[in-house]
Amino acid sequence: MTARPGGPIDADGLTVKPGFVDIHTHFDGQATWDPHLTPSCWHGVTTAIMGNCGIGFAPVRPDRHDWLIELMEGVEDIPGSALAEGITWGVGVLRRVPRRAGEMPRAVDVGTQIPQAAVRAYVMGDRALDAPTADDLTAMTQAVTDGLRAGALGMSFGRTAGHRSASGQPVPGTYSDEDELVALMTAMAEAGSGVLQVVPAGVGGEMGGDQRHSIDGEVEWISRLGERFRIPMTFLAMVNEQDPHDWQHWFSAVRTANAAGANVRPQVASRAFGMLMGHQSRMNPFRHRRSYRALMDLPLDQRVQALRDPQMKARILAETPDAGDTPSGRSTQPPHVQAALPLRARGGESDSTTNRRLRQHRGHRSARASRSVGGHLRHSAARRRQGVSAVPAVELRGQRLPTISTT
Numbered sequence: 001m002t003a004r005p006g007g008p009i010d011a012d013g014l015t016v017k018p019g020f021v022d023i024h025t026h027f028d029g030q031a032t033w034d035p036h037l038t039p040s041c042w043h044g045v046t047t048a049i050m051g052n053c054g055i056g057f058a059p060v061r062p063d064r065h066d067w068l069i070e071l072m073e074g075v076e077d078i079p080g081s082a083l084a085e086g087i088t089w090g091v092g093v094l095r096r097v098p099r100r101a102g103e104m105p106r107a108v109d110v111g112t113q114i115p116q117a118a119v120r121a122y123v124m125g126d127r128a129l130d131a132p133t134a135d136d137l138t139a140m141t142q143a144v145t146d147g148l149r150a151g152a153l154g155m156s157f158g159r160t161a162g163h164r165s166a167s168g169q170p171v172p173g174t175y176s177d178e179d180e181l182v183a184l185m186t187a188m189a190e191a192g193s194g195v196l197q198v199v200p201a202g203v204g205g206e207m208g209g210d211q212r213h214s215i216d217g218e219v220e221w222i223s224r225l226g227e228r229f230r231i232p233m234t235f236l237a238m239v240n241e242q243d244p245h246d247w248q249h250w251f252s253a254v255r256t257a258n259a260a261g262a263n264v265r266p267q268v269a270s271r272a273f274g275m276l277m278g279h280q281s282r283m284n285p286f287r288h289r290r291s292y293r294a295l296m297d298l299p300l301d302q303r304v305q306a307l308r309d310p311q312m313k314a315r316i317l318a319e320t321p322d323a324g325d326t327p328s329g330r331s332t333q334p335p336h337v338q339a340a341l342p343l344r345a346r347g348g349e350s351d352s353t354t355n356r357r358l359r360q361h362r363g364h365r366s367a368r369a370s371r372s373v374g375g376h377l378r379h380s381a382a383r384r385r386q387g388v389s390a391v392p393a394v395e396l397r398g399q400r401l402p403t404i405s406t407t
């Protein structure tokens with residue numbers, strides 16, 4: 001296309017259309033150094049929303065820079081070295097206000113949401129993976145309120161176990177219990193602005209690192225709290241090949257909630273998402289096959305050598321993909337992750353979402369027989385009232401903790 005300022009634009013053979021608003025990006029780092037936000041601008045995106053999936057770089061304190069980079073690197077496979085070198089860090093609750101005077105000129109408008117993990121790190125520092133205290137919750141809700149006042153477009157929760165930092169830590173907030181969700185949603189409702197974006201547990205199915213069907217319980221609280229708070233909410237509604245029709249009862253639950261006053265919109269992609277895969281990336285299509293997993297800890301050259309063996313090739317190709325563990329020793333199951341999960345269960349006084357999910361999993365057959373999307377959390381709430389104790393740490397250690405990169 002050729003054009004000069006003030007002159008005609010020759011768009012012969014091209015399509016003229018309004019710009020796209022891309023509501024799900026992770027440009028949080030790139031937005032501080034690239035005014036064009038390539039490649040999105042090449043595809044007609046004129047507004048990009050970042051701060052999705054509970055991760056991002058604001059609010060932030062200086063001692064959390066590397067930690068937040070590691071989180072983004074792991075969840076989105078954005079090279080940490082590029083982020084570390086490229087990001088211009090700001091200060092304050094919301095370091096970038098869209099169109100704020102003095103910002104660099106942009107070819108693409110940007111808006112940001114307040115990511116729950118960043119809020120936790122901002123308030124709780126090294127304890128970001130623990131359950132927040134009452135004081136923490138107060139400070140977190142204040143950060144959300146301040147962020148919304150400063151121009152944030154909403155807030156985001158990341159709740160899938162498949163999203164992990166480069167060193168294998170879960171995204172802070174993945175296992176937040178309902179008290180925390182309610183506190184943060186209350187802040188949003190009181191601010192009277194903003195959309196809540198949720199990446200629910202179970203979004204990638206069992207292969208994505210969550211218990212099968214765990215998204216059912218997520219749709220339940222999203223619908224129920226959506227009805228209670230009436231704030232605009234959206235969640236990723238992705239189907240997987242194991243349960244390709246589950247979206248039907250999620251949508252049905254959402255329709256019922258919306259008819260009762262909720263404002264929940266399942267977020268559906270028009271095509272399957274793409275990701276970079278390879279023997280050097282953390283994501284590899286063969287990682288769900290047993291024989292490949294046995295090779296994953298080998299140095300690259302030795303792994304490639306082993307894969308050249310025709311018998312090995314045949315064996316891997318003949319195996320049925322499963323959701324088994326990836327081998328420990330790489331970035332997938334570091335000891336501190338193993339330690340992090342029991343910490344939350346040790347509290348005993350509160351019923352963590354992790355425990356609920358484990359119980360959901362066990363009681364799934366009966367819950368599913370009734371097709372009651374809403375049954376899970378209510379069931380566990382009733383058990384909590386009866387004083388059911390937390391799941392022992394050893395059971396939590398038995399959970400699968402694979403690493404996967406998704407949206």
Ligand SMILES: [Zn+2]
Pocket residue numbers: 024025026052053406407
């Ligand atoms: Zn995302």
